Amino acid sequence: MDKILRIDMGAEGGPKFKTTPPGDYAGMGGRALTSAIVSKEVPPLCHPLGADNKLVIAPGLLSGTTAAMSGRMSVGCKSPLTGGIKESNAGGQGSQVLARLGYAAIVLEGKPADGKLYKVTINKDGVQVSPDDSLKMLGNYDLVDKMKAEFGDKITTISIGQAGEMKMASASIAFSDMEMRPTRHAGRGGVGAVMGSKGVKVIVLDDTGMKMRPPKDPEKFKEANKKWVAGLKKHPVTGEGLPAYGTNVLTNVINEAGAYPTKNFMWGRFDGCSKISGETQAETENARGGKGSATHGCHRGCVIRCSGTYYDKDGHYMTKQPEYETVWAHGGNCGIDDLDAIAMLDRLDDDFGLDTIEMGATIAVAMEAGVAKFGDAEAAISLVKEVGQGTPLGRILGNGAEVTGKVFGVERVPIVKGQAMPAYDPRGVQGIGVTYATSTMGADHTAGYAVATNILGVGGNVDPLSSEGQVELSRNLQIATAAVDSTGMCLFIAFAVLDQPETFQALIDMINAFYGLELTGDDVTALGKSVLSNERDFNARAGFTAKQDRLPEYFLKEKLPPHDVTFTVKDEDLDQVFNW
Numbered sequence: 001m002d003k004i005l006r007i008d009m010g011a012e013g014g015p016k017f018k019t020t021p022p023g024d025y026a027g028m029g030g031r032a033l034t035s036a037i038v039s040k041e042v043p044p045l046c047h048p049l050g051a052d053n054k055l056v057i058a059p060g061l062l063s064g065t066t067a068a069m070s071g072r073m074s075v076g077c078k079s080p081l082t083g084g085i086k087e088s089n090a091g092g093q094g095s096q097v098l099a100r101l102g103y104a105a106i107v108l109e110g111k112p113a114d115g116k117l118y119k120v121t122i123n124k125d126g127v128q129v130s131p132d133d134s135l136k137m138l139g140n141y142d143l144v145d146k147m148k149a150e151f152g153d154k155i156t157t158i159s160i161g162q163a164g165e166m167k168m169a170s171a172s173i174a175f176s177d178m179e180m181r182p183t184r185h186a187g188r189g190g191v192g193a194v195m196g197s198k199g200v201k202v203i204v205l206d207d208t209g210m211k212m213r214p215p216k217d218p219e220k221f222k223e224a225n226k227k228w229v230a231g232l233k234k235h236p237v238t239g240e241g242l243p244a245y246g247t248n249v250l251t252n253v254i255n256e257a258g259a260y261p262t263k264n265f266m267w268g269r270f271d272g273c274s275k276i277s278g279e280t281q282a283e284t285e286n287a288r289g290g291k292g293s294a295t296h297g298c299h300r301g302c303v304i305r306c307s308g309t310y311y312d313k314d315g316h317y318m319t320k321q322p323e324y325e326t327v328w329a330h331g332g333n334c335g336i337d338d339l340d341a342i343a344m345l346d347r348l349d350d351d352f353g354l355d356t357i358e359m360g361a362t363i364a365v366a367m368e369a370g371v372a373k374f375g376d377a378e379a380a381i382s383l384v385k386e387v388g389q390g391t392p393l394g395r396i397l398g399n400g401a402e403v404t405g406k407v408f409g410v411e412r413v414p415i416v417k418g419q420a421m422p423a424y425d426p427r428g429v430q431g432i433g434v435t436y437a438t439s440t441m442g443a444d445h446t447a448g449y450a451v452a453t454n455i456l457g458v459g460g461n462v463d464p465l466s467s468e469g470q471v472e473l474s475r476n477l478q479i480a481t482a483a484v485d486s487t488g489m490c491l492f493i494a495f496a497v498l499d500q501p502e503t504f505q506a507l508i509d510m511i512n513a514f515y516g517l518e519l520t521g522d523d524v525t526a527l528g529k530s531v532l533s534n535e536r537d538f539n540a541r542a543g544f545t546a547k548q549d550r551l552p553e554y555f556l557k558e559k560l561p562p563h564d565v566t567f568t569v570k571d572e573d574l575d576q577v578f579n580w
């Protein structure tokens with residue numbers, strides 16, 4: 001990964017590209033790299049869909065190696081949804097493949113003046129950027145099939161659907177998985193709209209003829225990787241819970257805790273929960289598909305394998321196993337308890353290229369406004385179809401919960417910095433409320449997953465219903481997450497790393513053996529802090545103040561049943577999260 005590919009989509013006479021050495025960005029990967037480039041090179045006050053914004057796509061420090069779990073890709077830009085800096089990351093094959101091709105990052109710059117749609121191909125022989133208007137308004141599934149027909153079945157794709165082309169603020173970027181399906185998405189913050197604004201429909205990667213990245217010290221690297229895998233297999237969450245039921249194992253757990261946001265965050269428990277739980281989902285998938293339901297990786301080298309495949313009643317492929325967040329967003333949050341309908345919504349989101357969290361939260365806001373009834377699965381499906389078709393209502397919904405709330409005059413809109421909250425009510429899990437409020441990303445559970453300690457007892461125990469200890473918890477998790485997101489590791493490793501010091505050490509040993517470094521745990525903390533500082537600095541220059549680090553006021557006033565709690569962490573304490 002010794003070069004950065006920069007493609008100027010607005011160059012005179014058509015797109016031009018060049019590869020440059022990493023320069024100031026040497027030694028960075030993943031989120032550290034995307035946030036450094038965006039923070040340094042993007043004017044914070046620019047229009048997110050304008051020529052001055054940049055879309056940065058970067059594998060992690062260990063991507064393209066034999067290190068288990070190292071295939072997450074980071075995508076960074078100024079977000080059309082939040083107006084601040086964005087790092088959204090995804091699984092799929094892209095990260096390993098791009099790293100093996102030798103690229104530390106792809107940077108899409110400028111904006112084409114010709115209104116054409118482009119495809120970019122990258123392989124061992126180089127780069128090609130070519131216009132291809134036959135791709136216009138294709139869904140991600142048809143697009144990937146077309147690319148397979150053109151380039152063969154050894155490729156990996158990074159693409160946008162109709163939502164990205166229409167530059168909707170909920171638009172995602174799809175990364176193809178091991179079966180070459182566009183099921184893994186950098187979902188949050190409207191990154192797909194930025195790719196659409198650059199006029200790039202798809203990036204086709206082919207690493208045929210390229211080798212695995214070699215470590216500086218192969219023996220030590222192999223040894224550390226062995227301990228790493230053993231540590232992940234030993235932990236009950238990464239070794240048992242996630243492989244058996246996928247992320248949807250959380251539905252029963254969070255519902256039982258009374259923190260499962262139901263019908264647009266009105267209640268903390270959903271009475272249809274057992275019909276959409278991970279246990280029911282796994283049973284349904286196993287009965288219909290027979291194999292490959294759970295224990296399936298989203299990229300080569302995943303050993304946790306939290307993913308799976310969802311088949312319809314006749315045994316035909318429908319979508320990948322919907323994640324907990326998706327099942328919640330399109331399920332409990334909309335009062336829907338029908339797994340087949342949720343799977344259909346997941347499929348539509350993946351095809352149109354939409355963030356499932358933002359879409360589910362938006363439909364729930366629309367339901368509160370009376371556009372459809374809570375629990376009406378057919379109505380939810382037709383609303384998402386309207387988004388894909390770009391009808392006037394679809395364009396409103398496709399721009400997210402905040403826009404939809406404004407258009408329909410809804411007060412209860414669960415957002416921070418314009419981005420919809422995920423599947424944990426901040427009143428029932430106060431630590432995640434601190435993360436939602438203060439994260440540089442807007443409401444984002446992955447930015448500092450306090451649910452681990454508040455509910456799951458991982459990394460200690462902090463009472464989820466009390467304000468005590470939540471600021472420190474969220475701070476430490478946000479720092480650790482920023483560092484993990486820079487390695488290319490899937491965030492689910494955090495369960496084992498937080499509980500097992502020797503597994504954390506194995507991760508550091510792998511980085512050291514690969515790069516010939518002598519990093520310590522303190523260096524990892526320093527990396528996390530520097531990433532967050534870069535992001536905070538960008539947001540401050542974009543006009544964000546402490547006012548943006550707050551939850552909507554109804555979370556402070558309206559009690560959440562069954563525990564009848566409000567969010568009680570004080571504003572002055574929220575302002576201490578980044579005071580280290």
Ligand code: SF4
Binds near residue numbers: 297298302490492
């Ligand atoms: S644990 Fe799940 S999300 Fe993480 S890399 Fe594996 S399949 Fe993908």
